[in-house]
Structures are given as structure tokens and as C-alpha cells.
Amino acid sequence: MTAPPVLVGCSHGTDSVEGRAVIRSILAAVADARPDLVVREAFVDVQEPAVADVVASAAELGLTAVVVPLLLSVGFHVRVDIAAAVEDRPATAAPPLGPDARLVDVLVDRLTQVGLAPGDTVVLAAAGSTDPAAAVAVEEVAAGLAARLGRPVTVGYGAGSTPRVPDAVAAARAESAGRxxxxxxxxxxxYFHDRVLEAGADLVSAPLAPDDRIVAIVLDRYEAAAALLRGSAAGRTPRAG
Structure with a gap:
């Protein structure tokens, strides 16, 4: 029986010890949920191993690979770094984790945990990217969150797009007497969450992970991409006779 593709969970990389532990916990939970899979960690910046090296190592062992971006939207790292890592190799890349309705569910829970009240104004803080598609994806999540909360939700970005988070917070405060x-x-x-904590809001919710719904999204992204990879491999297999 052909081994299933290696699941390569690729995150940005961070100097934060807590952040590294959270990302590692996602992949540990993925491995626990699917003991039949080989699960590997990879990065596009800051940490090692680089995603291209992990994919190449799998190929050297005769294994296929699916890179699942542990990123919330498209952007340079998905379109360039991860795409280059799988190019001309027996590998493919899954879409990023967002947008996804389950991420909106997690956001609602995080806001509830921090004490969101009916009169509060909500700003969705995203990392940001110069890729216009990333902003479209974030706006989709913001719209879903607004529908769930029954109130407007504006967006602020840490980099790449505008408005920046402090500006979005200042605008929200100017328009509302509440928190x-x-x-x-x-x-x-x-890094980005630390900057969000400094952006001037009254309350800041915790990041999305760890959460079992994140693990479920990772596995869904993997399965869909693995199916396409298997179909592509089957299409290259010569017919008998």
C-alpha cells in the first residue's frame, strides 16, 4: 500500500517561545488525531527547517508531501515560498487556514472569554499582507464575525495593508462611547500579537490556537490537497496493455 503523503505544517516562524509551543501543539494534535500520517514542521522565516528542505527530504525518501500553510490567509509566503517548495517535486500545497467559518466560531469564543459586552465596538486585528487577496479573505472573516455578533466589525492590520491596528482602534473609539x-x-x-496588545484597545482577545477546530481545519486542508495529489499521480501512471 502506498504511504499517505507527509503532512508538512508550515508556519511563518517566530522568536516567541510561547508562539513556538503553540504551533508545535497544533501539529502534535494533528499527529494524535491521525497516527497513520507522518507529520513534519517547517517554516518560511526565522526558524528552521525551511519548508523547501522538508519537502526535499520527503522526496529523497520516495514520499509525496502536502504542505499545509499554518497561516490565516494568502500572501507572499503562500504564493512564493511555499509554492516554490513544492514546484517540480512530488508534492502540493494546500490553501491557508482562512477564511473558514470555524475560525469565526473560535473568534466568537475568544471574545466571550475576554468579556465582550453588548455595547463594545469590535476591531478585527490581522497580520496583513501586500497581497490584495489577503485583505479580501480577512474582510470575509470580518463579515462573518459581524453577522455572528450582530454588530459592525472593522479591520486593522499589523503590516502590509491599511488601516493599521492602532488607527483602526482610534477610529472606533472616536465613533463610539463604549469600549x-x-x-x-x-x-x-x-511579534504581531504583542503589537496588538499595545494598540490602545480596552480588551484584546487571545490568539486562535490552540483549539481543536484549528486541528480539524488543518486535516481538512490536507485531505483535500492529498486527494488532488493522488489524482494527479494516477493521471501520470501509464495504462497497462
Whole structure:
């Protein structure tokens, strides 16, 4: 029986010890949920091993690989770094984790945990990217969150797009007499979440992970991409006779 593709969970990488532990916990939970899979960790920046090296190592062992971006939206790292890592190799890349309705569910829970009240104004804080598709994906999540909360949700970005999070918080405060609450649309603690904590909001929700729903999204992204990879391999197999 052909071994299933290696699941390569690829995150940005961080200097935050807590952030590293959270990302590692996601992949540990994935491995626990699917003991039949080989699960490997990879990065596009800051940490090692690089995603291209992990995919190459799998190929050297005669294994296929599916890279699941542990990222919430498209952007340079998905379109360039991860795409280059799987190019011309027996591998493919899954879409990023967002947008997904389950991420909205997690955001609602995180806001509830931090004490969101009916009169509060909500700002969704995302890392940001210069890729316009990333902003579209974040706006989709913001719209889903607004529908769930029954109130407007504005967006602020840490980098790449505007408005920046402090500006979005300031605008929300100017328009409302109530508290301003940031919904942290970040996967784990680290540089961007530290900047969100400094953005001037009254309350800031915790990052999304760890959460079993994140694990479920990772596995769903993997399964869909693995099915396409198997179909592609079957299409290259010569017919008998």
C-alpha cells in the first residue's frame, strides 16, 4: 500500500517561545488525531527547517508531501515560498487556514472569554499582507464575525495593508462611547500579537490556537490537497496493455 503523503505544517516562524509551543501543539494534535500520517514542521522565516528542505527530504525518501500553510490567509509566503517548495517535486500545497467559518466560531469564543459586552465596538486585528487577496479573505472573516455578533466589525492590520491596528482602534473609539475590543485574528502569540496588545484597545482577545477546530481545519486542508495529489499521480501512471 502506498504511504499517505507527509503532512508538512508550515508556519511563518517566530522568536516567541510561547508562539513556538503553540504551533508545535497544533501539529502534535494533528499527529494524535491521525497516527497513520507522518507529520513534519517547517517554516518560511526565522526558524528552521525551511519548508523547501522538508519537502526535499520527503522526496529523497520516495514520499509525496502536502504542505499545509499554518497561516490565516494568502500572501507572499503562500504564493512564493511555499509554492516554490513544492514546484517540480512530488508534492502540493494546500490553501491557508482562512477564511473558514470555524475560525469565526473560535473568534466568537475568544471574545466571550475576554468579556465582550453588548455595547463594545469590535476591531478585527490581522497580520496583513501586500497581497490584495489577503485583505479580501480577512474582510470575509470580518463579515462573518459581524453577522455572528450582530454588530459592525472593522479591520486593522499589523503590516502590509491599511488601516493599521492602532488607527483602526482610534477610529472606533472616536465613533463610539463604549469600549473598543480587539478580536485577535492571529494564530499564535508572537511579534504581531504583542503589537496588538499595545494598540490602545480596552480588551484584546487571545490568539486562535490552540483549539481543536484549528486541528480539524488543518486535516481538512490536507485531505483535500492529498486527494488532488493522488489524482494527479494516477493521471501520470501509464495504462497497462
Amino acid at each position: 473598543v475590543v480587539i478580536a485577535s485574528y492571529l494564530l499564535a502569540p508572537g
